[in-house]
Amino acid sequence: MNSLAHPQLRFSPVVDAAPTEGVSAPRELVILGSTGSIGTQAIDIVLRNPDRFRVVALSAAGGQVELLAEQAFRLGVHTVAVARPQAEAPLRAALAARAEGRRLPTVLAGPDAAAELAALPCHSVLNGITGSIGLAPTLAALRAGRVLVLANKESLIVGGPLVRAVAAPGQIVPVDSEHAALFQALTAGTPREVRRLVVTASGGPFRGRSREQLAGVTPKDALAHPTWAMGPVVTINSATLVNKGLEVIEAHLLYDIPFERIDVVVHPQSVVHSMVEFTDGSTLAQASPPDMRMPIALGLGWPDRVPDAAPGCDWTKAATWEFFPLDDEAFPAVALAREVGTLGGTAPAVFNAANEECVDAFLNGRLAFTGIVDTVAKVVAEHGTPRSGTSLTLEDVLDAEAWARARARELAAG
Known part of the structure; x- marks a missing residue:
């Protein structure tokens, strides 16, 4: 099967490689964001499959140095990094307290530490960092020729043209459950046979509510996701459906399908993770x-599957799967994301950065829930025509983000 993606990228669901059965050496990995939700689940998979994987380096923001030190010694890594310089001393102390005569790993600290780890010799880099700060490590891993196991969707979204310029065919394997589902379903046909992609959304904790009913929801309400356990930013993004808007942009960038052929459908059970509709009328769903742990394991092991990575569906029990159309009036984030994705250039960076600031304002009581997307829309509108094309640079993206963050904070402050 040929790739569905941009000719420069060809993020193909099919690679020209046979399963690697019989390979004795474990695949060496670097895990970025190891203390977060994605990172801790990836480590669980590694620890249950020591014959298949070996972690050589870990990075984290620096807020959980005790956990990071525990992970470092449990996995036997040679390098550990923290993004916050002030976390370096506590991390060194935590490592020393656990050493028990063992060699201490090398410690890196600072905003560039994760990118430095991403370029280390290894087979794959799992980017599980949250937010657009994951862009530099994404670019570093790709430039170093590593397979990028991508959970940090923001880096692809805000730096789409930059990522396109450096990624080789088959170098990116997506970890988002929706894109891992599309990744698998797309293997069933050729690019010309694909009619549309259908991305599923749980609907979050507020499915079925009107815009008026959303006005007074609290951070506690929004953090109570009905099916997924995630970090606070991703959980709030799921409640606003900003996360689904980001995933629509990501699907477009990964598989080069036009926005008008990418649909979103609400599926509260979160069992069908996404679907591909083909031109003959058939639809393939991954459930x-x-x-x-299933999509993480798929990314770490591709093109092989990791047995028993996560429980499968129990077909001995009755179950009902529901699908509902998206309420764009109550949840306008997906429509806004389509507009932003169509604009391209620096517009997705502005969208994402403004949203991160608005989520912070909401969590800290400075902005109403409905004000998150409303404020993001204002920032996007003020940004105007985005910088785009082959002239787009990392500095352009960073400047656009800085402006968007400052403007979002001003608007949230009232």
Whole structure:
């Protein structure tokens, strides 16, 4: 099967490689964001499959140095990094307290530490960092020729043209459950046979509510996701459906399908993770219980599958799967994301950065829930025509983000 993606990228669901059965050496991995939800689940997979994987380096923001030190010694890594310089001393102390005569790993600290780890010798880099700060490590891993196991969707979204310029065919394997589902279903046909992609959304904790009913929801309400256990930013993004808007942009960038052929449907059970409709009328869906270990394992092991990575569906029990159209009036984030994705250039960076600031304002009581997307829309509108084309640089993206963050904070402050 030929790739569905941009000719420069060809993020193909099919690679020209046979399963690697019989390979004795474990695949060496670097895990970025190891103390977060994606990172901790990836480590669970590694620890249950020591013959298949070996972690050589870990990075984290620096807020959980005790956990990071525990992970480092449990996995036997040679390098550990923290993004916050002030976390370096506590991390060194935590490592020393656990050493028990063992060699201490090398410690890196600072905003460039994760990117430095991403370029280390290894087979694959799992980017599980949250937010657009994951862009530099994404670019570093790709430039170093590593397979990028991508959970940090923001880096692809805000730096789409930059990522396109450096990614080789088959170098990116997506970890989002929706894109891992599309990745698998797309193997069933050729690019010309694909009619549309259907991305599923749980609907979050507020499915079925009107815009008026959303006005007074609290952070506690929004953090109570009905099916997924995620970090606070991703959980709020799921409640606003900003996360689904980001995933629509990501699907477009990964598989080069036009926005008008990417649909979103609400599926509260979160068992069908996404679907591909083909030109003959057939639709292929990937289904599994809501457990991120399955798509993480798929990314770490591709083109092989990791046996028993997560429980499968129990077909001995009755079950009902529901699908509902998206309410764009109550949840305008997806429509806004389509507009932003169509604009391209720096517009997705502005969208994402403004949203991150608005989520922070909401969590800290400075902005109403409905004000998140409303404020993001204002920032996007003020940004105007985005910088785009082959002249787009990392500095352009960073400047656009800085402006968007500052403007979002101003608007959230009232």
